[in-house]
Amino acid sequence: MTVSAATSDSPSGRADGGAEPAHRPRPAAKRSVRARLWKERYLFLLLLPGLVYFIVYKYVPMLGSVIAFQDYSAFRGFLHSDWVGLKHFRKIFADAEVLRVLWNTLLLSFLQVAFAFPVSIVLSLMLNELKSDRYKKLIQSIVYLPHFLSWVVVIGIVTIFLKHEGIVNRLIGLVGLEPVSYLQEPGWFMPLIVLEVIWKESGWGTIIFLAALSGVSPSLYEAAVVDGANRWRQLWHITLPAIRSTIVILLILRLGSVLDVGFEQIFLMLNPFNKEVGNVLDTYVYFKGVQQADFSFATAVGLFKGAVGLVLIVAANRLAKRFGEEGVY
Template sequence: MWAADTLTSKGRTHLIWKRIKENKFLYLLFALPFLYYIVFKYGAMAWLLLAFKDFSARKGLWGSEWVGFEHFVNFFSTPDFFRLLRNTVLLSLYNLIFSFPVPVFLALMINEVQQKPFKKAVQSITYLPHFFSTVIICGMLVNFLTSDGLINQIIVTFGGQPVNFLTDPRWFRTIYIASGIWQSAGWGSIMYLAALTGVDPQLYESAVIDGATKVQQTWYISLPSITPIISIQLLLSIGSMLTVGYEKIILLYNGSTYETADIISTYVYRRGLLGADYGYGTAVSLFQSVISLVLIVVSNKIAAKVGETSLW
């Protein structure tokens, strides 16, 4: 590969070969990881051709008939398309609005705690749910949200009517977002906390001399000092708008909540993999991956710019 890239002059090629030979052991070490990437990652990308083919297992990837953009046209013309896009984007959007700010506030609050042991305890406790598997989180949700579960017991105690949380499509997004906050807010605060410990203590000292209250110190010193990180994180989350965590949805959704719960990835799983409609499923999946790539590249570019300017 490197030789083909740089066949400009014989001398140069010779030099490169010499360099490679000198470091042959580095290439030896790299051989297995390289093979891994070729087989599992780029091998999988070759299978994306299925999106343009009428796949038959007998003919294989290369032998199957080309159908051009038929699968894409079919996908865009189903009523599912808008529902899936809407659900995917809405879940991401709610995530940005409701989940994104929580770790920031949590970090600001933890940062204000003077008592070291309490601070450590709060950190340890809030980080913990991050390590639970999706199945555990969903197992807890199902246990708590069933008709006679904890939440409905509380509702009934206060004189309300039990709610069918798990089968009512109106509740799905709330459950998804709230459980996400419960699981990830603490862990998400680590980065902000680290940035806060780097703030110059003299800023706070002079603010105290000027008579600033704690609230004012938080608002005018702490928050601005982590704004660069916040904006980079925000841009990166916007970049991953279409990659909503589908594992939790596959565990939680059911026929009665598809209306709000079904997203592009779950549709790929159901139609493409379970329904063995591989060509169509790959097309839907490719659509998502391409848009995601564009979003991520653009937001990364902007984030790099923001990061650079904020450094000065």
């Protein structure tokens, strides 16, 4: 009774009769944005150069995409060029040359995904099986090195080996066979492009897969050995499932650039003999937009590529989630 009376007589309703403090400290989650920015100002200063780069070189140039809906003239500018709506987008599907170039792009992209993409997976699995760390690091360094060569150097090496009087044709001549014009024959163009991509980029692509494999617990392999599983069974039931999600994510990201097969490499390999099968969207945009000054049509093709990439990423991501994978987002 005494406690109840004291509690009821207290103006604050507290048993000890004391008053609540006038100012309670704010929890960290309720601090103002300004206070948090000031507290972490040095971290945001580190972020600032990268943020400025993306704004200036990625987002601001997107404003120029408006010329895809104009008959743009460099003399009249953005504000005074005539608006033509979807004229240039309709031209993409009405021009027979554009359709041929689009087919070349899709075919070459399919070949790269079908043959170049799995090589990185196979190479990472082979490297993961090496027991000696010394040999493993040595082989990794060797297969990584081509990535650091520019395409100009790579195409120069290919030209030295495969030109009509090159090393390969000299070796062929020693066995009595006729020399082959690898760089001029249209049938050799796409196989050479895919082989160049495999040689240059496969070693670099293994980095992500090896990082995923490093997280596999050795106890899983030990348990598999106890159960009598051989190396192939361990590979199929432990190693591949461990990197399955990584494979799916990289494949989704690769589908986003399905119409981007590498301008520099293709441009350096093109010549009048193989242009029929080697001209892709990237090089076609260069010829039309830069050499022929058809800026509006070139921009429309670029927007079309971006739209196709976005649709493919969204569709592939939903498909991956439907099969139980995490996806990109």
